[in-house]
Amino acid sequence: MVRVAGTGHTEDMSEDEEHLWYYCVSDGSVRQGKDARGLDRMGPYPDRQTAERALEIAAERNKAADKAEDDWNN
Template sequence: MSDNNPVQYWYNTATGEVEESAARSSWTHRMGPYPTREAAEKALDTAQQRNESWDEEDADWRAKE
């Protein structure tokens, strides 16, 4: 693809496969876009880490009330 249309990657939660821009499945099974295949492969780990971080931030915020 050209620089004007960079390849994007999506993680399919139904199949566990990484998909490129042109071969996207239904949005109900997609996470992304990600700039690299490697980032898309780690989509579930990234989401889990973010959720844990947000949970910790929520707990800290609630403790200050």
């Protein structure tokens, strides 16, 4: 079990999960492990560099989904 910083609770987390990276939308930080609360966290990502691109990746995925929806409707 891992204590989740700032939340006052613990969370089951595998050793592999502790090595994944997350982007925290509340402060723009990149963190290893799930130390940000779930609603503020994007990821997991395999490495720091990918987590740093979280907002860019989300924008690319949204654009692709919007195009797919437009194609479906036309």
